[in-house]
Amino acid sequence: MTEERSPKKQEVIETEVSLGTVHPAALEPYRVRLFVEDEIVNDAEITIGVNHRGIERIMEGLPVEKANALTEKVCGICSNAHIWNSVLVAEKGLGIEVPERANYIRIIMEELERLHSHLLYLAHGSEVLGQETFSMRAFYLRETSMELLRMIGGNRVQYGASIIGGVRPRCELNDMRIQKIAEGMDFIEEGTLKFADRFVSDPMIMSRITGVGKISQKQAKKLEVTGPSLRATGLAQDLRTTMKEYEPFDFDVITQDDGDVKSNILLRVLEIPESIKIIRQAIKDIPNGSITNRSWEMFDCDHIKSYIEVPRGTLYHSYAIDDGRVRGSIIRTPSMSNIGAMQHACIGNHITDAQLCIVQCDPCFTCTDRAIEIINR
Numbered sequence: 001m002t003e004e005r006s007p008k009k010q011e012v013i014e015t016e017v018s019l020g021t022v023h024p025a026a027l028e029p030y031r032v033r034l035f036v037e038d039e040i041v042n043d044a045e046i047t048i049g050v051n052h053r054g055i056e057r058i059m060e061g062l063p064v065e066k067a068n069a070l071t072e073k074v075c076g077i078c079s080n081a082h083i084w085n086s087v088l089v090a091e092k093g094l095g096i097e098v099p100e101r102a103n104y105i106r107i108i109m110e111e112l113e114r115l116h117s118h119l120l121y122l123a124h125g126s127e128v129l130g131q132e133t134f135s136m137r138a139f140y141l142r143e144t145s146m147e148l149l150r151m152i153g154g155n156r157v158q159y160g161a162s163i164i165g166g167v168r169p170r171c172e173l174n175d176m177r178i179q180k181i182a183e184g185m186d187f188i189e190e191g192t193l194k195f196a197d198r199f200v201s202d203p204m205i206m207s208r209i210t211g212v213g214k215i216s217q218k219q220a221k222k223l224e225v226t227g228p229s230l231r232a233t234g235l236a237q238d239l240r241t242t243m244k245e246y247e248p249f250d251f252d253v254i255t256q257d258d259g260d261v262k263s264n265i266l267l268r269v270l271e272i273p274e275s276i277k278i279i280r281q282a283i284k285d286i287p288n289g290s291i292t293n294r295s296w297e298m299f300d301c302d303h304i305k306s307y308i309e310v311p312r313g314t315l316y317h318s319y320a321i322d323d324g325r326v327r328g329s330i331i332r333t334p335s336m337s338n339i340g341a342m343q344h345a346c347i348g349n350h351i352t353d354a355q356l357c358i359v360q361c362d363p364c365f366t367c368t369d370r371a372i373e374i375i376n377r
Contacts, residue, residue, distance in 0.1 A: 014042060017351060021050045027124065028365045032358065036351050044346040044354065046339050051369045059319070059329040064090050064298070065164060067326040071317070072158040074331060075367030077120065079158045080113045080149075081310040082331070082367075085317040087162045093304035093321060094164075094296055102166035102291040103245055104282045105173060108181065109152060109161050110310075111275040111282075115188060116145040117311035118268040118275075121362045122195070125265060128356050129208060134199060141191040144184045151177060166292035178283045185276045196269045209261040213345035213357030216259060223340035227313020229361045232267045233259035239309035248285070249278045264360040298324045310334065312362050335361075335368040 020031040029050040035043040055074055059067040071086040072079040084106055091098060098106075123138035146156050152171050153159025161171045173181075199205060215225070217233040230237055231254060238253045240246045254270045256263035298321070305318045313334030320327040338361045345357035 019355075023355070026355070026359075028363075030363075030365045032354070034346065034351060034354055039351050041346045041349055041351055041354055044343040046343055046358070048339075048365045048369045051366045053369070056329045056331060059326050061325050061327075063324055064321060064326055067319070067329065068162075068164070069160060071331070072160065075333070075364055076157050077117050077364060078113060078310050078312070078315070078367070080109050080153075080161060081308065081315055082317070083160065084110065084162045085306050085308045085310075085315055086319075087164055088306040088308070089304045089317050089319055090164050090321065092306060093301040094299065096165050096296045097293060099166055099290045099293055100287045101289045102293075104248075104286045105152070105167050105171055105291060106162055107245060107249065108173075108279055108282045109149065109159065109167075109171075111278045112145050112149050112152075114275045114311045115272060116142050116149065117362075118272055119145065119188075119192075121268055121311075122265065125261075125356075125359055128359050129205060131205065134195070134205075137191075137195055141188055141195065144187055148181055148184050151180060163292070165294055165296060166290070169292070172291055173283070173286065178286075181279065181283050185279055189273060189276050192269065192272045196266075199269075200266075206262065209265060209356070211258070212261045212349055212353050213264075213360050214258065214260040215341055215345055219344060220259065220341060223344060224337045225313075225341045225361075226334045226337045227309070227311070227362075228267050228271065229264060229313070229338055229341055232256045232263040239307060239314055243308060246278075249281050251275075251278050261356055261360045264362075268362075303328060312364060313338065333364065333367045335364045338363065339368070 014035055014037050017034040017036050018031065019034070020026070021029040031047040033045040034041050055070060059070055062070065068083055068086040068090065071082040074082045119138050119142035123135045123142065126134035126138060149159055150156045152173070153161045154170055161167050215233060217235055220230050220233045220235070234255050234257045236253045236255050241253060251274045254267055254274060256267045300323065301321050303318050303320045305316065308315050315334060316330070316332035319329040342358045342361045342363060345360060346354045349357055
């Protein structure tokens with residue numbers, strides 16, 4: 001009689017793969033811990049803190065207008081959004097009316113910034129996919145929006161356009177500048193359509209991005225995802241539809257349904273024509289009049305809050321004014337919410353797709369990198 005042998009137990013070992021803080025496919029320093037079993041990601045952890053600069057602490061006690069200017073240093077991609085929202089805080093607290101023409105210029109600046117941000121996203125995403133040609137094409141299109149921002153604001157990265165009560169005199173739009181903007185919109189729209197047509201026609205790219213990094217709408221709500229990453233799950237939520245600054249403009253809120261890398265990429269491609277539509281309306285219907293209201297007085301006020309829609313989602317600024325100086329500044333960027341989605345998107349995917357799952361949410365870790373934790377010992 002032969003002795004029966006029990007089946008040998010298979011031991012499963014989970015391996016941790018740590019990437020960063022400097023990663024060849026990342027624009028900013030951060031650390032990713034991937035917990036992998038048989039090359040499939042079971043869990044992920046993203047840690048920031050390497051690039052902390054303490055901007056909110058530096059703002060404490062600064063005169064309001066100087067503090068507003070400092071907020072541009074939070075992010076080199078959405079610098080206009082930060083100074084605009086910081087200025088909106090003061091304008092709401094002080095009850096300042098902004099000239100209509102100034103508001104139109106602010107909207108043009110913000111939508112040009114959305115164009116350059118989305119095109120940067122497409123360029124960086126193509127680079128992560130290993131598609132250098134598509135990456136360079138997107139950067140080539142982005143250059144037009146960067147040059148238009150330079151023409152209006154005087155710089156390519158930090159424009160200093162918004163001030164309390166309006167925009168700076170150097171940002172005034174004459175006929176020549178309006179014509180340049182119109183020509184730039186034609187160029188970007190035509191180039192984006194060609195880019196999208198070539199991109200979605202490539203079977204290797206589409207097979208690589210379809211179904212990868214999928215996030216359900218239910219999970220996105222639970223993680224409080226914001227911006228395009230939320231709209232890529234099918235939820236039509238765009239703060240611009242509730243902002244009074246955007247009331248004169250007609251545009252569609254773009255959504256995609258699958259919540260994967262493909263949906264995130266296509267959504268941003270389709271949002272580019274909507275931004276162009278807004279800019280064209282603004283330059284066509286821009287009202288006459290002043291671009292700055294300086295007839296206001298500074299006074300003390302409690303914390304004022306302002307929310308606006310920026311390229312990555314909802315941006316929050318808040319501070320109080322005491323003797324003309326900023327107190328208790330708080331800045332919350334979209335990536336602070338979206339980090340949870342980046343981590344969740346990695347789970348269940350192959351380790352080689354982890355970085356692609358992260359960048360699909362268009363992370364901006366440097367502008368998020370301001371929070372500090374105080375530990376009492």
